[in-house]
Amino acid sequence: MKNKALPPLNWLRSFEAAARLLSFTQAANELHMTQGAISQQIKSLEAQLNTPLFKRQARSIELTEEGLAYLPIVHGAIQKLMIATNEIFGEGHRKQVKIRGSMAFFSYWLNARRLTSFQAEHPDINLQLNTDIWLRQEEMAGDLEIRWGKGQWTGVNVERLSRDTLFPVCSPALLARQPLRQVDDLRHHELLHVMGYEEGWGEWLQFAEATRVNPSEGMQFDTYACVLHLVESGFGVALGRLSLVEDQLRDGTLIAPFGQRLPSSEDFYLVYPQEGFSNPYARRFADWLLRNTSGRSLPP
Structure with missing residues (x-):
């Protein structure tokens, strides 16, 4: 049996708004569209599904049984998309710093005490910590990295953090x-x-x-x-x-x-792209990190 093709998202958004509000006019206002456009998209959706979703009356609309069954599914899917979009691409992610490093460094140096201190100084910055130890070291992953070694990596800027x-x-x-x-x-x-x-x-x-x-x-x-x-x-x-x-x-x-x-012949190092920081929040974190380990600041 051939699967039904997924309808366009804009048709589904028009249906969800009209079904939730039981009004093409209110749906049009909410979505910043004309009533005619809402009506046409819902007609197109019904044609693709080969099923009426609304009972259209002179001054009102009602959902058919199929419309009633479809509404919670479409509403839930749109809500999940909105939540995921905000989590991944929302305002906070423009202030996010992506850091790769060892679990030991994150657990025992960048511990709760120091993270609390950083948050107090920089409450507007969100940190994303990645402890993937299987990435190749010569490949930068994220805005900056904390590497353990001798500091002899090429193609990146390197600042020593510890003398262990x-x-x-x-x-x-x-x-x-x-x-x-x-x-x-x-x-x-x-x-x-x-x-x-x-x-x-x-x-x-x-x-x-x-x-x-x-x-x-x-x-x-x-x-x-x-x-x-x-x-x-x-x-x-x-x-x-x-x-x-x-x-x-x-x-x-x-x-x-x-x-x-x-x-020790090996220590922790701050590693960041050779061309510098494209993310200004990453530079602020890196400067904080360097000051709190070696007492130095990043070079200009």
């Missing part, structure tokens, strides 16, 4: 169960690894001259945020990166049991 050091972190609950008095005590704990970073447990243990700990032992994860969540819950020990754990160290959620801190 690496050191073991764990929860107070874990230390209460199994103390860490010296570095070699790590052999009694679950070491949590994050894949994809140049420095890991092997580099830190060598830096700390720990000879009795096997750096290959322990679970591996592909996201740093997952590892920190487990550590905060009291499971295992991970290498903390200063820019991501400073708040937790301050409030006591995490503890750094040892003083040895290995300078």
